[in-house]
Amino acid sequence: MIGPTGFIEVRDITKEYDGIIALKDVSLTLKEGKITGVIGPDGAGKTTLLEIITGLRLPDSGEVLIAGKKWTEDSGSLKRNLGFVPQDFSLYSDLTVEENLFFFGQIYGQKDGTLREKIEKLLDIANLKKARKRQAGKLSGGMKQKLMVLSCLIHEPSVLVLDEPTRGVDPISRTELWELIRFIKEQGTTVILSTSNMEEVSRMDEVVFLAEGRVLVQIEVQNLSELFPFKIAEIKTDRVEDLIEKVEKLKNIKATHVVGRRVRAYFPREYEKKVVEELSQIVKGWYPVSPTAEDVFVYLTGGFIGE
């Protein structure tokens, strides 16, 4: 077993493919028993980072330590304590759900009896009992994804890495997948996953923002808003365009953003008092809201309009 600290340390990793830099000087320290999200747009280097953490790829320079062990030194015990769910479906599509799970369990040296029990439990958790006899290739996208996660849980890894597990999955399956991931976390497993969907950040404990192969920031989700120097006022309205026009005329509003029938107005913290005054003159009700992950990310990558 991985020792009590159980954290993952990524030190100065650089990786190039044919002269194109995928990762540049990436260093991270990940806590045990938490869900860490690696967030970034496509091409930011998320998959490369995860593959290096799981030992699938070797970095050009730098190293990864999992509970103090290096891939180059002790890959055997690391493998036994790690699960990886890659982006593409990578189970045997001509084997059934059960057979796939059974196979991976056996690969990890599990006894048939305990394996059977475990599979039963996992199928139950993931709500896949009805599909147990179906061939994996014939499952829906969401079911396939759940099956992939299950196949990585069968050996009870202490670290589970998932590469964009919710990509292309319908909303219901997505919720189910997240329930599964929460469950895994509750078992004490350290979860690292990547996503390009900023809305999922709220379900994580900690996030790593990645852009163009570099780490922008690593922070606990609850502290995310601290990185954002603006406050946000959200105003409900039926006439969005009129409102925007009015709001944008205010001096201290740096930017506006429309979400459905609501307008968000961004303003620097120090002008809070003034803005509150000004706003109350134009509109009846507004609420302060905290910045979304997307707000923070866009701000960090320098794409914030108001800057």
Add this chain to the structure above:
Amino acid sequence: MRKSKAFLKKEFLHLIRDPKSLFLISLLPVIMLLFYGYVVRMDVKNIKFGVVNYDHSQFFEGLVSDMEASSYFTREGEFPSLKDCEKWIVKGKVDACLIIPSNGYKKLLTGKDTEVLLVLDGSDSNLATTVANYFHAFLAKFNSKHMPRGPEFRFSVVNFFNPELKSSHFFVPGLAAIFLMMICAMLTSITIVKEKEIGSLKLLRLAPVSPFQVIVVKLLPYLFLAVVEASLIIAVAELWFRVPFRGSLLSLGVSIFIYMFAGLSFGVFLSTIASSQAIAMILSLVLTILPSVLLSGFIFPIKSMPVLLQALTYIIPARYFLIIIRGIMLMGVGFKEIYRELVFLMVFAIFFFVISTFRLKREL
């Protein structure tokens, strides 16, 4: 027209973007021809033989040294009895053992025939037959040289079209036929099924192209490639192996074109019936390449096969193309001798072309 053009461009791009396959396709057959062109030489040289001579006369010593003097036989040793030679035969150290009976020469002097016994290793029936034939020919010559000449029924032999009996003249055009079929069928057999597998066939379904256009466009780049390939192969046969070329280039060109068309059509057909690339490839191997090698008369004469199998050979394009290419190159035949074969190839090509179109229509 415009649509087809765009589509055609895509197909060419597929080819160019996959340099590994392109390399294999263009160079491999030529290299194989260069290599395998040397492999077959049907005439056996240096037949190793042992001798058990119970006669000891000068006459039969002479026979043995005459044998050695010919380029066909090499004496490996003399043995006191057959039993001593047995091991050598079993181990394959000698191909045959010649046993000369005692008083053989005396018998000849009294005007009676003497029979010498040739013991052969029949486990290689091929070789054994050849050795027996050679020895027989040798004895005929030997008799006419050393024995008093009686009235003899003789004949002279004229070997038409290949007076030096070079097996490569026969074999190399055959290899060309096989390799061309192999490229055509293998290349196209996966094209459509590939689009099926990656799902782009569904996109084609939405696009306003007809199945006919799809198939034509799929064939064209490969037809182009195959013609280039064919020219290379013929050039190697001509310039390297010096296979005579007695017919007209035009008739060969036309024939090759039709043959390629037949091969490609059949490949596309396989592609429309196969459910995966793997199956398409296995089908192309089992249904085109193996029969082309074995049932076309490439090595094994069709006439010697059982009637049922002979009938089967009629549906194999390579059978016809072998007749054509050998006819044109070695015998210098023209269209009037090969038009039937050409017509068949054409029918074969069109048949599978049309079937593929229909199959694709159902698919689209």
Add this chain to the structure above:
Amino acid sequence: MRRILAIVKKEFKQMRRQKQTLLLLFVVPVVQLLIFGYVLTTDVKNIDLGIKDSDKTVFSRHLIDKISNSGYFKIKYVDTTPRGVEELLKKRKVDAVLIIPEGFMRKVLRREGSQAQLIVNAMDSNIASIVTGYIMRIFENFGAGILKGSAPAKVKMIYTAWFNPELKSVYFMVPGLAGLIITIICTLLIGFSIVREKETSTLEQLSITPIKPHELLIGKMIPYALGGFLSITLALMVGKLWFHVPMRGSYLLLFGASFLYILTALSIGILIATFSTSLLQVLFLSWFSLLFAIMLSGLLIPIRNMPKFIQFLSNLTPLKFYIKMLREIFLKGGGLNLMLMDIAILSLFAVVFVLISSLLFRKRLTA
């Protein structure tokens, strides 16, 4: 061990689901052997022989009867001059023409010197010399029959072919074909199976599990080795029961040799899969290596007829040694002492190929 077993079980499950694999294992060997056993004969029969008989005597007709009764020829009377023969050959009406000149028999008997003429389409040099040989023998026997006692004595040949007195080429071909069949099956199937794992990225998934490359390979080899054994047994049964190929040697030796060869063939398949990224490439490379084996193993073309350089190269194909051993076991009933060398070479092949393929596979898997 448990991990190997897991792989073995999984492969069997997959095999069962894939109908074409089963087809390849069970049907193909039998069908191939049945067809090719008949096709691959080097006997030449049904030669179309045109005859122009200008002699038109009882004797010449007798000679023609003899030719016709030999069973090798189909006689067609043609009226042609030697120059017209070319046209006949080009049109493929005949394979050869025998021209018996006017007064041939009379002149021969009076020793006035006359010759018949045999014009052969020598495109296929092999057939040409066989046809010439057939006619020569018929002429000789004919002469001996006509002249009876009055002919001068000569040295005649009788022959006996050990192990295969009737010189049936099917005896020679069946063991060779059986060897070819397991080459195809073992090399292709395992190659496909590995590349399929590459394509569906299950191989990547396996590479993060604690399974070791050699365990994976062994697990994969066991089912296909069993499959190989099964199909060779089937093939040889067809050979024995249908074609009546005699089995004179020991079964133990047969299976021992087969084991070594199957191991080699599987390793070649793994090697091919290691270098390939798609099924297409596997097929292309397998076909390439198969062609090499077919041409150079002595299966169809006697190795000793090949140029020296090619003969040397033929040692690179393990199939050569396996076929040689199969033929020796079947036809000669050869024992171990006869093929120590071949076994040593085959073992060497097996060891080298297993090593190379597992090393390369391991490299690819961990890189």
